[in-house]
Amino acid sequence: MKEAIRVTVWNEFLHEKTKPEIAKVYPEGIHGAIAKHLRSRSGFEVRTATLDEPEHGLTDEVLKGTDVLVWWGHAAHEKVSDAVVDKVCNRIVSEGMGFIALHSAHYSKVFKRLMGTTCFLKWREAGEKERLWVVAPGHPIAGGISDCFELEHEEMYGEHFDIPSPDELVFIGWFKGGEVFRSGCCFHRGLGKIFYFQPGHETYPTYYNQNVLKVIENAVRWAAPVKRPAPVRGNVQALEKLS
Amino acid sequence: MKEAIRVTVWNEFLHEKTKPEIAKVYPEGIHGAIAKHLRSRSGFEVRTATLDEPEHGLTDEVLKGTDVLVWWGHAAHEKVSDAVVDKVCNRIVSEGMGFIALHSAHYSKVFKRLMGTTCFLKWREAGEKERLWVVAPGHPIAGGISDCFELEHEEMYGEHFDIPSPDELVFIGWFKGGEVFRSGCCFHRGLGKIFYFQPGHETYPTYYNQNVLKVIENAVRWAAPVKRPAPVRGNVQALEKLS
Amino acid sequence: MKEAIRVTVWNEFLHEKTKPEIAKVYPEGIHGAIAKHLRSRSGFEVRTATLDEPEHGLTDEVLKGTDVLVWWGHAAHEKVSDAVVDKVCNRIVSEGMGFIALHSAHYSKVFKRLMGTTCFLKWREAGEKERLWVVAPGHPIAGGISDCFELEHEEMYGEHFDIPSPDELVFIGWFKGGEVFRSGCCFHRGLGKIFYFQPGHETYPTYYNQNVLKVIENAVRWAAPVKRPAPVRGNVQALEKLS
Amino acid sequence: MKEAIRVTVWNEFLHEKTKPEIAKVYPEGIHGAIAKHLRSRSGFEVRTATLDEPEHGLTDEVLKGTDVLVWWGHAAHEKVSDAVVDKVCNRIVSEGMGFIALHSAHYSKVFKRLMGTTCFLKWREAGEKERLWVVAPGHPIAGGISDCFELEHEEMYGEHFDIPSPDELVFIGWFKGGEVFRSGCCFHRGLGKIFYFQPGHETYPTYYNQNVLKVIENAVRWAAPVKRPAPVRGNVQALEKLS
Numbered sequence A, B, C, D: 001m002k003e004a005i006r007v008t009v010w011n012e013f014l015h016e017k018t019k020p021e022i023a024k025v026y027p028e029g030i031h032g033a034i035a036k037h038l039r040s041r042s043g044f045e046v047r048t049a050t051l052d053e054p055e056h057g058l059t060d061e062v063l064k065g066t067d068v069l070v071w072w073g074h075a076a077h078e079k080v081s082d083a084v085v086d087k088v089c090n091r092i093v094s095e096g097m098g099f100i101a102l103h104s105a106h107y108s109k110v111f112k113r114l115m116g117t118t119c120f121l122k123w124r125e126a127g128e129k130e131r132l133w134v135v136a137p138g139h140p141i142a143g144g145i146s147d148c149f150e151l152e153h154e155e156m157y158g159e160h161f162d163i164p165s166p167d168e169l170v171f172i173g174w175f176k177g178g179e180v181f182r183s184g185c186c187f188h189r190g191l192g193k194i195f196y197f198q199p200g201h202e203t204y205p206t207y208y209n210q211n212v213l214k215v216i217e218n219a220v221r222w223a224a225p226v227k228r229p230a231p232v233r234g235n236v237q238a239l240e241k242l243s
Helices: A020-025 A029-039 A060-064 A083-093 A104-107 A111-116 A210-223 B018-027 B029-039 B060-064 B081-093 B102-106 B107-115 B210-223 C020-025 C029-038 C060-064 C081-095 C101-109 C109-115 C212-222 D020-025 D029-039 D062-065 D083-091 D103-107 D109-115 D210-222
Strands: A005-011 A046-052 A067-071 A098-102 A122-134 A147-157 A166-176 A180-189 A192-197 B005-011 B042-048 B066-074 B098-102 B122-134 B148-158 B168-175 B179-191 B192-197 C005-011 C045-048 C070-071 C098-102 C123-134 C148-160 C166-175 C180-189 C192-197 D006-010 D042-048 D068-072 D099-104 D122-134 D148-158 D169-174 D178-188 D192-197
Touching: A005 A029, A005 A210, A005 D192, A020 B098, A029 A210, A046 B081, A060 A083, A067 A083, A067 A104, A067 A210, A083 A098, A083 A111, A083 D122, A083 D148, A098 A104, A098 A210, A098 B102, A098 C081, A104 A111, A104 A192, A111 A192, A111 D192, A122 A180, A122 B102, A122 C166, A147 A166, A166 D178, A180 C166, A192 A210, A192 B066, A210 B168, B005 B029, B005 B122, B005 B210, B018 D109, B029 B042, B029 B066, B029 B210, B060 B081, B066 B081, B066 B102, B081 B098, B081 B192, B098 B102, B098 B107, B098 B210, B102 B107, B102 B192, B107 B179, B107 B192, B107 C148, B122 C212, B148 B168, B148 B179, B168 D178, B179 D169, B192 B210, C005 C029, C005 C212, C029 C045, C029 C070, C045 D006, C070 C081, C070 C101, C070 C180, C070 C212, C081 C098, C081 C109, C081 C192, C098 C101, C098 C109, C098 C212, C101 C109, C101 C192, C101 D020, C109 C180, C109 C192, C148 C166, C192 C212, D006 D210, D020 D099, D029 D042, D029 D068, D068 D083, D068 D103, D068 D210, D083 D099, D083 D109, D083 D192, D099 D103, D099 D210, D103 D109, D103 D192, D109 D178, D109 D192, D122 D178, D148 D169, D192 D210
Parallel strands: A005 A046, A005 A067, A067 A098, A098 A192, B005 B042, B005 B066, B066 B098, B098 B192, C005 C045, C005 C070, C070 C098, C098 C192, D006 D042, D006 D068, D068 D099, D099 D192
Antiparallel strands: A122 A147, A122 A166, A166 A180, A180 A192, B122 B148, B122 B168, B168 B179, B179 B192, C123 C148, C123 C166, C166 C180, C180 C192, D122 D148, D122 D169, D169 D178, D178 D192
């Protein structure tokens, strides 16, 4: 019996509390919508955490018990403490926790530190149509997804998106207003696997879209840690005779 | 309940029949040794096929029923019919069958056609020590494998190995005689996933080594097809108004 | 003084001879338009070759004297002899000649053999607008190109484009009708560098567009061979004592 | 006439001043040895900078006038001010300055920040033999280099080296003691190109080796910035009608 993947869905959870029109879209928060879907699928143990909780809900114990961390943030990136960012990055790179960065999490402290670039991009909030195209049809994150799917209303994110070349590019987004975007990007950093997925502006019901939820679910399965001994680093003896 | 992965282990199966010293190492053939291991693990349905069978054992029905094809060949690459090569390549690229090319299968018709390069390399048959190092510690094919593992006797394969840059490089081999080799390489071609794994000269008991068997098992799981609708190609109508 | 790059611009040169409306756009052929631009720039020695010439204009002598081969073909891929294809591929992979595949050359014998995949795609001939976005802003092929540039009328080529993941993805195309395309793709195969560039349907004046010409010029410079000894392959002696 | 590439060779320049045996190897400093070679080759304007100079010799004016920065550091990574690191990283990622990280610069602040990983590795100081193999024979950084070259005495650096997968892997190192290493690695970050090159322990005359010098020279040429308008980012208007 395969063990369940322990997922923590993190959300800054601000817009939903301060803006009624957003609360209406996500009455249980964006984290709630995503967690609800994952809980409905087999093979996951799901919890949530938010900015306002002690240590943003990401205590050592929670992190240690998290195989994959899903992250949504937008307005409060700077309020995430550097101590927590250090721990999250360390848990990803050195211990293999997966990390799913959603939408505006492109500009979160964790994602920017993992990328080493500015992670800046073009954007426009006009509720325009986006169509996401699969460019890696054999990739597990594209499982169950057709050639493309549409989101009637999304925030535009456009190139050039200042990230390293993704190790695997799974989706490219087309926007009505004329831009394109690398919308689904895989990265390997240390022992950890990272997936960036662009859809999910807070004013639209993106996280109820069945394709979006399927992609997130696939990404969580893909990003789960691999079991193997930790790499040995530092000063070592020769394995062969040197003379 | 996850469905079993249907694996076909193909072997040209010549050396084992003509050379007693090799028959001694692999009394049931190289395919037999690999199939035995996979059968001992959960989640696989395993069959074998060999060169001398009709259509080399790879009939339309067998191919259709194969999720991942493991391939060992050396002396008889040219005896594999082009018709079978066509079908195997099509099943990989257009239908997503996984393909695990072992050792001298670097020079098989299927692998060369998938790569588009000569696939030539340096080699030496001196029974020297090889040590395989993990360079992608978060990759599922490295699951359960330590920093490195040794094979007391292997054929040397050395760079430059004329392949496209692997989409993911998992192992690098160190050889006693002074060479290195990209020994574990992942490629994505169309819907299919391909893994090349260098160890496995017929005169050594490589396919009884627990690390080697674990890597092959991991690779088969990694290469299993993803379920999704086949891509639509050809002439299409516009999805948006053109004027 | 840096040596000139010897470029051969190959064109099947059929549409221009049989269709007056195309002859009007390219009175000297597509090859003529491209060659004219390259000749106006410093550092190139340019010749052209076409399908109807003996050996398609690609004799051993011409190939040996070609550093980078630019290729446009559409209607007559099957008329290119396998002997010439063999020589061209060998010159690329084993001797380092660069290869620039333009537009419908995605389906040329040479390109398909180098890729190992079907190279099939979606397409629509509706003269719609395309906008090409730079996604690798530090890449030499993007030199002198702004964030994006537009082509008022192009044939749509859409994903999924069945190629291996490009080693470097430089341009993504946006199409008015709703599709995206990996429009500028770099590949390394053996000693050779390959660039696929999607614009260039024969009915539009694409090869007079200054951005398109600049990209082709950049690509030729990028694809020029590197001078170094040919790799040694085959059976070799040990470089270190084996016992 | 092509413009000269403006190179700044930076060295922490401590060992050479405090340890006579190292001063003997590099009487003009490691930076001096590298700068001397580059000055002997056409197409470069070379200056040097060291840790003890004001702003470590990397003032705004120097950085602005630097196309490619070569970096050697070992014992004093922590003494490099964060302000200078910020500026160097910004000049690379946002303005396209090339960066060549030599040997123990794998652990410099700049390199670690660009990578987003720990950049840790195995190491051993035993003066053992290293042999560097070319695995990307068509890459400009391999220009003029044979299949492999040897360094009689080097510090061993071994896998797993905790870096992102290189965008292009050019060299793999073989060590007498049994390890391998990704010794020549290209990365693209923002507008900048980065090359990590492993040889160069301060106690050995590595930076007089003609192959090593040739690789550094090639890398500087490869890493020179590409001229094009800076990417536009931030809030933008639609390029097409949204309704």
